[in-house]
Amino acid sequence: MTSAPTLAQCPDDRGREVAFAGRSNAGKSSAINTLCQQKALARTSKTPGRTQLINFFGLGSDTTRRLVDLPGYGYAKVPESVKLEWQRHLADYLQRRQSLQGLVLLMDVRHPLSDFDEMMLGWADEQEMPVHILLTKADKLKPGAAKNMHQKVRSQLREWEDLVSIQLFSALKRQGLETLTARLDGWLGDAEA
Numbered sequence: 420m421t422s423a424p425t426l427a428q429c430p431d432d433r434g435r436e437v438a439f440a441g442r443s444n445a446g447k448s449s450a451i452n453t454l455c456q457q458k459a460l461a462r463t464s465k466t467p468g469r470t471q472l473i474n475f476f477g478l479g480s481d482t483t484r485r486l487v488d489l490p491g492y493g494y495a496k497v498p499e500s501v502k503l504e505w506q507r508h509l510a511d512y513l514q515r516r517q518s519l520q521g522l523v524l525l526m527d528v529r530h531p532l533s534d535f536d537e538m539m540l541g542w543a544d545e546q547e548m549p550v551h552i553l554l555t556k557a558d559k560l561k562p563g564a565a566k567n568m569h570q571k572v573r574s575q576l577r578e579w580e581d582l583v584s585i586q587l588f589s590a591l592k593r594q595g596l597e598t599l600t601a602r603l604d605g606w607l608g609d610a611e612a
Contacts, residue, residue: 420482422472426511430475434483435607436518440509441525442533443491446555449590450525451476451488454599473512484607485518492535513542521549521606523599528554528565528587531572540579550583551602552576558589 423429439447452460460476474488489512490505513519522543526536531554543550554572557565565587576583584602588595 420475420477420485422474424472425508426473426515429473429512429516430482430485432517434485434518435520436475436485436487436516437521437523437603437606438487438489438513438516438519439523439525440489440539441491441555442527442530442535445491445525445527446553446588446590447488447491447525450523450553450555450588450599451486453590453593453596454486454603473508478607486603487519510542513548514546519548521551521602523551523553523603525553525555525588526572528557528560528568531568532575540576540583543582544579547582549606550579551599552583552585553588553595553599554585555588555590557587557594558592 421428421430439451441447452458455476472490476486476488478484478486489509492502492506492509513522522539524536524539524543526532540550542548552572554565554569560568569585569587573585576585586595586598588599
């Protein structure tokens with residue numbers, strides 16, 4: 420639909436949308452592409468920090484139901500002033516966007532729960548915003564190790580279990596796609612509701 424540098428330039432705040440957030444290189448764009456069965460809907464890159472705008476994707480011809488690709492956080496190779504500007508716009512979007520129904524928080528299964536991930540979870544708790552965590556790149560670990568990490572993260576987030584759900588995900592192997600689709604269907608539902 421559009422890419423917006425600030426909340427003021429986002430589409431009309433009506434309908435329902437789900438935002439995808441995560442550390443740079445956690446696999447946000449790959450997850451969106453896999454979910455939408457397209458190879459290049461959301462741009463992917465081996466260079467962290469390529470997503471620098473708030474990107475809105477309408478579901479089919481329905482622009483009242485949207486997926487939102489947020490700028491990555493973490494180790495993008497940009498000046499500190501640019502990172503701070505991204506964080507300000509990200510916070511503005513997350514706190515003020517009325518059509519936001521839920522947050523998909525992506526974490527590399529090998530490096531979960533960074534400081535910023537925990538900050539996002541704290542924000543979601545304050546806003547009573549449901550969060551669905553994708554432990555991405557699950558194909559990079561053996562099944563037993565991935566399952567152990569899933570259980571470890573679930574245990575660490577027990578205090579947020581009323582707002583947070585967690586799953587393993589691999590865009591490459593399409594692992595966990597049905598679970599993610601079911602969660603999004605629940606959040607996006609009928610746009611007029």
